Amino acid sequence: MSAASPDPTAAPHQGPLHDRHVALGAKLAEFGGWTMPLEYAGGGVVAEHTAVRTAAGIFDVSHLGKVEVRGMGAAAFVNSVLSNDLRRIGPGQAQYTLCCDDETGGIVDDLIAYYRSDGEIALVPNAANTAEVVRRLREAAPSSVEITDRHTEHAVLAVQGPRADDVLAAVGLPVGHDYMSFVDAPFGLAADSVGAETDPRVVVCRTGYTGERGYELITSNDLAGPLWDALLAAGEPHGLRPCGLGARDTLRTEMGYPLHGQDISLDVTPNEARLGWAVGWKKERFWGRDVLLAERERGPRRRLVALRSAGRAIPRPHMSVSLTPDVLLGEVTSGTFSPTLRSGIALALVSTSMNTDPDAGVQVGVDVRGRREPFQVVKAPFVDPSVRS
Structure with missing residues (x-):
């Protein structure tokens, strides 16, 4: 995920569901260059968060990028530039991966790659970074591979929570396939305002950003409205609630999932962010390989850690983290109140001069409005995940 806007001017x-969000009383804000719902009337962030943890929530995440890589050798090309090893998966499977800068190893973006065939890979980058990812891919692609930006042509809905399968099954969409896999499915026959039928397909992906079992649904803009309406209606008996980016942020922070623009960026490498698991270290080539291998060998100078408040303090980004009042270690990158734990939690980028082993019982101080508040270094995720169940 990304927090930055590509062009503040x-x-x-506005996505295809904008009018529906307004009708539901959503509080709207600009995020990644898109107007998106933060929360909805009649509940708020905590209620929406709790619905996802206990029942189900539906998110409009149409701001996410959609990029097609097609042509002879498309999969081989993607594997030669992005960090993870695409050869670990096959058709119908998805993979978390990173686009890194070749010279610095910094993270340009984190994204999901959907493997359709050797000649077709779909990428879902973050809203703010889509144009930059597309630019880099186009500059590097061989003549046989075409890069197409479909950012504004498709909608993405996320249904997340322990009742997600019930909600999708109620509208006739397939459920139960493996984590990080996807299938194409029909969904009725939608029509535009002049009566022309649209492509009624939905890509049902067993992916998500909440830590709960769930699905992300990619479809045409024309089909997004009818699909949203059907899911809301079918999900009501199962406790489904519309959820905004506020709950999305608290949910992902509880899981320790990084947000681009806060926890990861061009100034942060996969080694520093503890994302080495998303790097195919044995590959002969990917952007940033040489500098990242060298950093991995010597050890990064800083590392992303998870912190939990030992009191009542709520951390926020950019608050300083110290080992003692006189020894500054780094700063909070993401901080919030955890509705599940009922305490403050944070991700922080700190110097590796400190023991970051969560089993060591290390306590640090976070400067919360001028007071040095105690926090414990803990292991992420902060809550038990059910995403693979």
Whole structure:
């Protein structure tokens, strides 16, 4: 995920479900160059968060990028530039991966790659970084491979929570396939305002950003509205709630999932962010390989850690983290109140001069509004995940 906006002077883009969010009383804000719902009337962030942990929530995440890589050798090309080893998966499977800068190893973006065939890979980058990812891919792609930006042509809905399968099954969509896999499925026959039928397909992906069992649904803009309406209606008996980016942020922070623009960026490498598991270290080539291998060998100078408040303090980004009042270690990158734990939690980028082993019982101080509050270094995720169940 990304927190930055690609062009602060440009008018925010409104997705295909904008009018529905307004009708539901959503509080709207600009995020990654798009106008998106933060929370909905009649509940708020905590209620939406709790619905996802206990029942189900539906998110509009149409701001996410959609990029097609097609042509002879498309899969081989993607594997030669992005960090993870695409050869570990096959058709119908998805993979978390990183686009890194070749010279510095910094993270340009984190994204999901969907493997359709050797000649077709779909990428879902973050909203703010889509144009930059597309630019880098186009500059590097061989003549046989075409890069197409479909950012504004498709919608993405996420249904997350322990009742997600019940909600999708109620509208006739397939459920139960493996984590990080996807299938194409029909969904009725939608029509636009002049009566022309649209492509009624939905890509049902067993992916998500909440730590709960769930699905992300990629479809055409024309089908997004009918699909949203059907899911809301079918999900009501199962406790489904519409959820905004506020709950999405608290949910992902409880899981320790990084947000691009806060926890990861061009100034942060996969080694520093503890994302080495998303790097195919044995590959002969990917952007940033040489510098990242060298950093891995000597050890990064800082590392992303998880912190939990030992009191009542709520951390926020950019608050300083110290070992003692006189020894500054780094700063909070993401901080929030955890509705599940009922305490403050944070991700922080700190110097590796400190023992970051969560089993060592290390306590640090976080400067919360001028007071040095106690926090414990803990192991992420902060809550038990059910995403693979």
